[in-house]
Amino acid sequence: xxxxxxxxxxxxxxxxxxxxxxxxxxxxxxxxxxxxxxxxxxxxxxxxxxxxxxxxxxxxxxxxxxxxxxxxxxxxxxxxxxxxxxxxxxxxxxxxxxxxxxxxxxxxxxxxxxxxxxxxxxxxxxxxxxxxxxxxxxxxxxxxxxxxxxxxxxxxxxxxxxxxxxxxxxxxxxxxxxxxxxxxxxxxxxxxxxxxxxxxxxxxxxxxxxxxxxxxxxxxxxxxxxxxxxxxxxxxxxxxxxxxxxxxxxxxxxxxxxxxxxxxxxxxxxxxxxxxxxxxxxxxxxxxxxxxxxxxxxxxxxxxxxxxxxxxx
Amino acid sequence: xxxxxxxxxxxxxxxxxxxxxxxxxxxxxxxxxxxxxxxxxxxxxxxxxxxxxxxxxxxxxxxxxxxxxxxxxxxxxxxxxxxxxxxxxxxxxxxxxxxxxxxxxxxxxxxxxxxxxxxxxxxxxxxxxxxxxxxxxxxxxxxxxxxxxxxxxxxxxxxxxxxxxxxxxxxxxxxxxxxxxxxxxxxxxxxxxxxxxxxxxxxxxxxxxxxxxxxxxxxxxxxxxxxxxxxxxxxxxxxxxxxxxxxxxxxxxxxxxxxxxxxxxxxxxxxxxxxxxxxxxxxxxxxxxxxxxxxxxxxxxxxxxxxxxxxxxxxxxxxxxxxxxxxxxxxxxxxxxxxxxxxxxxxxxxxxxxxxxxxxxxxxxxxxxxxxxxxxxxxxxxxxxxxxxxxxxxxxxxxxxxxxxxxxxxxxxxx
Numbered sequence: 067x068x069x070x071x072x073x074x075x076x077x078x079x080x081x082x083x084x085x086x087x088x089x090x091x092x093x094x095x096x097x098x099x100x101x102x103x104x105x106x107x108x109x110x111x112x113x114x115x116x117x118x119x120x121x122x123x124x125x126x127x128x129x130x131x132x133x134x135x136x137x138x139x140x141x142x143x144x145x146x147x148x149x150x151x152x153x154x155x156x157x158x159x160x161x162x163x164x165x166x167x168x169x170x171x172x173x174x175x176x177x178x179x180x181x182x183x184x185x186x187x188x189x190x191x192x193x194x195x196x197x198x199x200x201x202x203x204x205x206x207x208x209x210x211x212x213x214x215x216x217x218x219x220x221x222x223x224x225x226x227x228x229x230x231x232x233x234x235x236x237x238x239x240x241x242x243x244x245x246x247x248x249x250x251x252x253x254x255x256x257x258x259x260x261x262x263x264x265x266x267x268x269x270x271x272x273x274x275x276x277x278x279x280x281x282x283x284x285x286x287x288x289x290x291x292x293x294x295x296x297x298x299x300x301x302x303x304x305x306x307x308x309x310x311x312x313x314x315x316x317x318x319x320x321x322x323x324x325x326x327x328x329x330x331x332x333x334x335x336x337x338x339x340x341x342x343x344x345x346x347x348x349x350x351x352x353x354x355x356x357x358x359x360x361x362x363x364x365x366x367x368x369x370x371x372x373x374x375x376x377x378x379x
Numbered sequence: 380x381x382x383x384x385x386x387x388x389x390x391x392x393x394x395x396x397x398x399x400x401x402x403x404x405x406x407x408x409x410x411x412x413x414x415x416x417x418x419x420x421x422x423x424x425x426x427x428x429x430x431x432x433x434x435x436x437x438x439x440x441x442x443x444x445x446x447x448x449x450x451x452x453x454x455x456x457x458x459x460x461x462x463x464x465x466x467x468x469x470x471x472x473x474x475x476x477x478x479x480x481x482x483x484x485x486x487x488x489x490x491x492x493x494x495x496x497x498x499x500x501x502x503x504x505x506x507x508x509x510x511x512x513x514x515x516x517x518x519x520x521x522x523x524x525x526x527x528x529x530x531x532x533x534x535x536x537x538x539x540x541x542x543x544x545x546x547x548x549x550x551x552x553x554x555x556x557x558x559x560x561x562x563x564x565x566x567x568x569x570x571x572x573x574x575x576x577x578x579x580x581x582x583x584x585x586x587x588x589x590x591x592x593x594x595x596x597x598x599x600x601x602x603x604x605x606x607x608x609x610x611x612x613x614x615x616x617x618x619x620x621x622x623x624x625x626x627x628x629x630x631x632x633x634x635x636x637x638x639x640x641x642x643x644x645x646x647x648x649x650x651x652x653x654x655x656x657x658x659x660x661x662x663x664x665x666x667x668x669x670x671x672x673x674x675x676x677x678x679x680x681x682x683x684x685x686x687x688x689x690x691x692x693x694x695x696x697x698x699x700x701x702x703x704x705x706x707x708x709x710x711x712x713x714x715x716x717x718x719x720x721x722x723x724x725x726x727x728x729x730x731x732x733x734x735x736x737x738x739x740x741x742x743x744x745x746x747x748x749x750x751x752x753x754x755x756x757x758x759x760x761x762x763x764x765x766x767x768x769x770x771x772x773x774x775x776x777x778x779x780x781x782x783x784x785x786x787x788x789x790x791x792x793x794x
Contacts, residue, residue, distance in 0.1 A: 119624075169626055170381070216625075
């Protein structure tokens, strides 16, 4: 396990008859940002809960630095849960101090860390404000600070930017990058935001229905599904959708045609040059188009290609 | 010292949560006020007081040769006494043997038993003669007096005992005075004394004096609801999960939580005592009794915290914990006699103490001890058994609470 800090071996979790995680096998490298990408209900949080020892797996093992997760030094991991897990009646400083105390951080070091964290996450002015009086974005940032107060080797962030405004998201993303680049931490990031996974992750694991579907760098994943562009088309009625999709499939250089969230998604080489022909054909057939756009391949398209569907919300 | 951080956290959360504080502190005060009006001196109807009389008086032969039994005379006097401006008798008297009288007290069929000693008539006669002697200018030689002692026995934790005792004490005094008449010059205490076993006499004992310590126990019991709700809130909000991920141990969490809640229990005793005194509670004892009551309250608080842990082991969310807590705390309050005296259900004896079916609940011991200390003015020796029993029972409850809460909430989740 040299160079790896965490390994899941045939990790399986069943809730009654429901198979939440199905024989998950993966290794996470030291010092990387590892993206765990999947729709809501894909099994990301369940996997993570097992990986940090909060949930017992039905079968399989988790090794942290080659040791069983049960025997792991609790200081090794810091987890930022998906939900806001804060003591609402305590101030920002009091929340951080409590967690620092729980990890036996020496008092002088703790005071310094609290100050630094509040500064890095733009919460200094709110140090003595009760959590109940903070905005959603501030709470989310404090939620992250709570996970790293003891300077863990592995930082696990479960959908950290959920519900954040763009400004707070930028602060968060910068901080996640600094964790890897400056503090040399290993960051495990679960998200259903393709953009987030794409921008932050060194490697991405795509998981759906409890199964690991792909694991690679975002660049390799995008390369794997081809260089083609994406045409997204919205039609006003569903009756014509099938006809249009069949027509697009027959076009030259078409790689794939799928329906995602009510939109027709065409991936093809040199898609821009095909636009006049497509529009002309549909006009001839009296088919109206509500919306039409062309864009470059993204990680979302990788996901669609692999799962055959868009992200479930 | 992680438990100190947990204690500090819990205390801050508690003090900053106004709704919780209201529930914990003001609600019992509100109940105390209601009960003070309902069972205090205000609006109390006159009722005959049930007492058992054991007349062991041998009687006495007067100088003129007639035989008189002052014991019977005193009993008849008591039978004929009525409340002022009322047709209601002061006493409903059952004349019986000592053994049967004790049973009647235990069954709560009577409030107390009055034992008239064999030499009662002799002492009354001497008192009469000394009064006459005093009237004739003769002096009484105290060393030759025959004094008798009326013994009053009863359950010191029973409110009826206190009420009947205060009236009876007054009646004895009146009886002595009626014999002495207007002549005066004689101390009747030299001839007829009263001995109260287990309780000092009070002049205006009301049912509220019994209920006030019960209300303190009720308030302490309600802590279980607050503790259960707080613990369940930690589970629901995920903060307990966060703590579980850290180096905190079950001991840190549960012992840390114990400290502020114990302080609350102690504070409740003091606050409720002040409120009760303001509204007519006849508090016996001094600072020592308050210190003792706070210690007893803290023991009861720990028992309630343990009950809270048990409730939180099963409740899924704070509203459910509150409902479940109330569902348990209120009936338990009745079961430990917080609001009214329960029938005696003796299941055995231990170290000379009767074990009742309710005795297995630590709050029963707490309630009894609080009444002994605050209402009856009893000291450490009077409550040592109750305190020891309360500590023992609380320890058992605490172990069960820690076990269940640790098993269900502090371990890795299996499902």
